[in-house]
Amino acid sequence: MEQKRSYILSLLFIFLLSPVLLRAQITEFKDSIIQISGITMTADSLKAIPAVSIMVRGQYRGTISNKQGVFSIVVFKGDTLSFSAIGFKKQDYKVPANLPGNAYSLIQLMVEDTMYLPATIIRPYLTKEEFERAFATMDIPDDAYERARKNTEAHHLRALARITPVDGREATNMYMRRQAQSLYYAGQPPPQNIFNPLSWAQFIQAWKRGDFKRKED
Known part of the structure; x- marks a missing residue:
């Protein structure tokens, strides 16, 4: 106890x-x-x-x-x-x-930190012929303008468009357009372009231009 x-x-x-x-x-x-x-x-x-x-x-x-x-x-x-x-x-x-x-x-x-780099000695070419040969065979890299021109060529953009997935903004816009189209024809069947003469005219013109031919990039 x-x-x-x-x-x-x-x-x-x-x-x-x-x-x-x-x-x-x-x-x-x-x-x-x-x-x-x-x-x-x-x-x-x-x-x-x-x-x-x-x-x-x-x-x-x-x-x-x-x-x-x-x-x-x-x-x-x-x-x-x-x-x-x-x-x-x-x-x-x-x-x-x-x-x-x-x-x-x-x-x-x-306190400022001073860094000393190793010395670099620039020497000219030994002979004029050696300089001309090096100048003719030198691989000069592309500048920013040349790289931009190559990146914006039509065949390059088409190749990127085939393999580049859509981002979130594009996917959202595509979904919203489909939703708006489905709501626009709610309660009635959507129109069929197979009976639209304008669509047939556009199809024939695209066929003549060769838009449906497979092009090699």
Whole structure:
């Protein structure tokens, strides 16, 4: 009996203490979250750097600075922010774990990264005959205009039309036209073009033009 009473008192004590523990955990969780707001600038001239990638190390989340170099991100205290941009050295910033409050302002300075490419030496052809032979046999790639002209040729477009499936917009329009046609002749049989003289005239003209002949692309 005494053991049962102790068990009931223990459960009651835990039940009464659980809201306090839960509130303490929520408070601790809120205190560990911080919003970092700042700006990315060059270290030498203090100019804003846009499109800087700010990633939380070890996690698949981050943000990008806007055109004025301003950014804002919510992290945990103790996380490490990694700043990277094309033309600048990668910078890391570790958020202090003992920062007071839940908001912090940061000015991140970026140092330009200079890349040196290997030297390239341009040499002329040894003789005039060698230059003429290379110029006559050189495979010059097509420019943008020539590629566009080849891609818009009639036989090329016909070949693409045979193998290219319709997209969602074309399929929707086709379905809507069929629905409209079926509703237009609802309650009556649709007309038969076999008795239409205009359709026969168009068919004869197409036959004379050779539209029904199989053409090799």
